[in-house]
Amino acid sequence: MTGPDSARAIDVARVDRRSFLRVVSAGVVGLCAGGTEPFAAPAASSPGRVDAFRFAVIADAHLSVDPRNDRAEKALLRAVAEVNAMDPQPDFVVFGGDLARDGRKDALAFGARILKAVKAPVRMVVGDHDRHLDGGAAWRGLFGDEEYAWTHKGVRFVVVNGVRRVGEATSAATRDPAPPGPLHADDRRRAAFEVGEEGRARLAVHLAAVTKETPVVVLSHAPLYKLHRGWNLWTEDAEAVHAILAPFENVTVVHAHAHQPLAHRIGTIDFHGMIATAFPLPRPPEGVPSLSFPIDRPNPFNPADGCGIGWVRIAADGTADATHGLWNREPITVTGRYLRRAGTEDRPPRARRPSY
């Protein structure tokens, strides 16, 4: 299910057929999940130009596999059905981490079983909850390495493990095992996240294979910047990570963990925080980037409200537009243009009611 692909040459004949199908189907499926990709410009040979495509994101399923509360399981099943109904199909589906609520092996395996029904290839990202009990051993047993990379239609994709705990690498041998029971909000008492020295080194290696003009998409569970430490929306070594990404002209970080749409730009890096399937979280009390916009507060009587799936469209120039496919509302698209024009263009719709 995971693992690097070899970089694929662009199949011109296939592209033309897809473009044709898009035109034929546009009027019919235009309102289906995700809509249709706009007419794709053929890949140019100039540096940094790519063949436009779309991938889907499912994140934060938080499965507990507890028959007393099957909301999370139902939500992930719905996400899979939604992604499978996307027309045209996404090139692949990223699972953005936190498959299992407290990292139990049976919950992870159950999640893997659900994700088998996804028609498109699935790329896994590890989340903090997935690693809660055993530091990720069960997760790696199911899905393979936590950090990997591949090139798709001219875009370099790098998956990082953004949820190592500060000091974890050096103290792993002696550190206490995680406390029994589920991982809860007292997470604030635990150490902050970091990519860590090892993770940064692997990120650099994964990027060494491509030129600076190549568009880069970094997939991480944690946001990879410093937002609100109290809720662990915080990456301790964010500056060092950004320094590795800085030489690249066109970088997009797609992350999960916040259970709400987030948007940010630091230097040349765009950040898109994707929504969860399991439950929405409130606005953090501090540190929300100015480009992030609140959505209307989710209806507490409708557990699907504020949740959903997402999809990211990579344009021919390598910029990424992220869409939050909220299950109970109209989709919200945050364009790369919005981030790069400092919010002066393509503004997403404003919320009408305050967040909690």
Next chain:
Amino acid sequence: MTLYRGTFGALSVFAASLWFGLPATSTPQDAVGPHGATPIDVQERRLDALRIGDGSAVPRGVDPEMWKIHQPEDNATDAARVALGRKLFFDARLSRDASVSCATCHDVARGFGDARPASEGIDGQVGRRNAPPTMNLFAVAPAFWDGRSPTLEHQAIQPLINPIEMGMPSHDAVVAKLKDIPDYPPLFRAAYGREPNIADTGRALAAFQRMLVFLDAPFDRWRAGVADALSDSERRGFALYEGKARCATCHPLNASQPVGTDNLFHNTGVSADKRDFEKLVRKVLLALDYGNSTADVDHLALATDMGELGRFVVTKRRHDIGAFRTPQVRNVAVTAPYMHDGSMATLWDVVDHYNKGGVDNPFLDGGIEALALSETEIDDLVAFLFALTDDRLAGPKSTARDAQYERSRKVRPFRDADAAARRRSGFESQVFGGKDDGK
């Protein structure tokens, strides 16, 4: 056919018998008009006996402020409008072959519905939706099971031109007919100060229906402080309604929403196990590409299996797939069968459906969960639902209760005690029992 026999009581056994081709066991009083409806003169006498208001005052049981809020700006209720609307409501001449009126499917003698799963229009054509009762509509909008009409005024004129309901070729043809009937022009002039036209036809029908208020139930007296207005069982049922059974989430019963609907749309899985939603979605989007006028949507909803997508046909939003409007709970005792397709014969069936957490499907409303109600609790809850019946409908209520109770002791097709108690969950079978298993 045993499904419905003995279920609806004397008022509706005859209609159900017709529906299933059974011989009628009728008394002279059960004489029927076209399409199995109660004859119009009988219906009119029953309506008189129900003593609804004539439109000159706020209907009994409605808070005057609430009434004001729900009054449309261009159609304030008055006696002339209500009188015109009443005449139109019972007038079968508004249909193509003069056999169908509003009252054919919204039969005064059958709880303002037609006591069958789906309604019959001209030429004996049967649609795919259960006729909702035309009671307490002053507080209900948008209209239709999929909300395809924003107002009662807009709704009232759609069946006139639906080919399987009243079958008129156009609204112009309806207006021409009204102008030809000498009674109508003076009534229109008195009500709206102008000649007959289609918009005022809808307004008058809406004005009349707003007066069909039936909010004088034992429950209301109990709420007002009469402690013994509800039995112990009914009181326990109300506690379940507001609590464990979660009914009040979508069917709120309070001062601002007295009829028990949130006026929203929910997928509770009623049509889920019979349909391939994705296939229907592709079909309906293609169909709407060819035409998406009000009449086109009306046709898709009533005459095709695409109607099972519910609200989606109107909004084309995926989260509306299989979602239908929350019906009111007032007088629900006398409006069987239940759900948008009339697929449930008794209130025990309805509670069984929710008790097991509906029917699993990807678009199931998030609030639908297995409820773990015991048999005693189910009986209490149903008892409470019967206590929401207006006193003027006490006769039909008593007949319906006997029939539904008797049937519920014999058949409970929607009961699934294991799912209700979460001994087995829908998602397990989806994940382990589906076709994708082992992929």
